[in-house]
Amino acid sequence: MAAGRSGQTAARRRGTRAGGNSGSHRRGELLGIAAELFATRGYAETTVRDIADEAGILSGSLYHHFSSKEEMLDEILRDFLGPLLERFIAIEKEGENPEQILDELIRHSFAAIDASPVAVALYQNESTMLNRQSGFEYVAEIGKKIEKIWLQVLKAGQKSGVFRSDVDVNLSYRFIRDAIWSTVRWYRPRGKYKHEAVAVQFLTVLHGGLHTT
Structure with missing residues (x-):
């Protein structure tokens, strides 16, 4: 800006x-x-x-x-993206191992959707426009910083042997990212499932898959 x-x-x-x-x-x-x-x-x-x-x-x-x-849009985005990045940085810094950090990143993402569904939906819907909007370059910059954190965690997990090494971390990140944030389109904070329960279900599928064997 x-x-x-x-x-x-x-x-x-x-x-x-x-x-x-x-x-x-x-x-x-x-x-x-x-x-x-x-x-x-x-x-x-x-x-x-x-x-x-x-x-x-x-x-x-x-x-x-x-x-x-424009000022209103700027304040809405800064109030959402700033704290989100700060929390992700803290989670990575305070985490004990890649698996625990990834799980906490995922849990906080669902918590953010629960706390700020409108801001999340706005960010998702207007991401293309924001990339072209003068004065909003920081949105893409924050997005890159967040992506870097997740990729570092996935790479550390592969290096330590916790995560599979035969999958591409960039694709894995995109699969996880899009699966999480797209839930804003159907998740309801006052609905049947609380964000903690949704996160548990997501982590169960992520770690164990759908197969019983």
Whole structure:
């Protein structure tokens, strides 16, 4: 993100915090509404007026909190991707062995889907657009850092003999990644299966397969 826009955003955030908790709460509500619309209608198809209408305010009132829908998208993505990367880094650093680390990476991924399904859906749906969007280069950069962590764990597992050496780690990563994050399309946080149970089922299939022998 350009330094000028970052400085302006930081200044607006400081101003909102200075205004008290009510301003921060309202800002959070508006971000939630925007994220839901971006994820369901599409970012390009959603206008500032759409967000304001859904929030029950005039479009001009929205600009008291955000300068544009681009700023809203930026904050939604940073709030999701930043902590996700930080947690993955901590899991790799604190893990005892490749298998335990991989399992924990998977468990946290399902926990992230449970905690932020709209942000996950938005990221999944708009990934192609984000790769072309000026000011959002950090999204791809974070994605590469996350991929590096997973690949390092898979390679370490192969080297130690815990994981099979006759499979390609790059393909394995993509199989695992896509299988996990695509569950946002059907997983419901208030549904029958909690994210912990879904993770256990996933790990059972990953480690043992479907064959009984």
